[in-house]
Amino acid sequence: MPPLPVIETERLQLRKFVLDDVDALSRVISDPETMRYYPAPYDRPRVLEWIQRNLRRYAIDGHGLWAMVLKESGEMIGDCGLTKQRVDDVDEIEIGYHLRRDHWGKGLATEAAQACRDYGFAHRKVDRLISLIRPENWPSRRVAERIGMTLWKEVIWRDLSHCVYATQRADLPSK
């Protein structure tokens, strides 16, 4: 039995990764097109490390990247979640997302990222959530903008130029 969802949206469930997700996750992050803004696509040992790193994050931070499951089919089609990142010597919480290519353009990343933003502000004592995005990664920048983030600054992060998008707790529309 896969773990219970941490977050549920109209079309998606976000749940903790399990080691058995390695093949489904490879179909996402081993795809050179999907990983074109990363130094390289992930080979199988690194996909397994990715899952193990997130299992450690759940234990230490209480959050990490979660497996994104399409409710309609039960298929794992990507990841989205909250990870701790150090930017300009400050600990930040980042919203991250990666989606299998055949599901791009349906608003799924936006739907998942928005739910992670709401979860982050509801369950973490932070006033700001960020996303680190390579400047040329326009689809990702659009997702950040669509969930209400704005461009805060540009930094060199892990040796590469990145836009830092941010949303403040105070920016959230009151319900």
Ligand SMILES: CC(C)(COP(=O)(O)OP(=O)(O)OC[C@H]1O[C@@H](n2cnc3c(N)ncnc32)[C@H](O)[C@@H]1OP(=O)(O)O)[C@@H](O)C(=O)NCCC(=O)NCCS
């Ligand atoms: C980024 C990613 C998750 C977006 O997933 P998605 O489900 O297709 O995103 P959505 O459908 O929610 O929205 C995509 C937006 O980008 C826009 N977009 C797509 N391709 C674009 C391009 N080449 N240039 C500009 N905008 C583009 C879409 O039009 C849409 O915006 P709109 O709704 O205002 O029209 C997906 O492209 C992906 O997995 N990319 C590879 C991994 C990655 O780079 N992750 C982010 C790391 S920072």
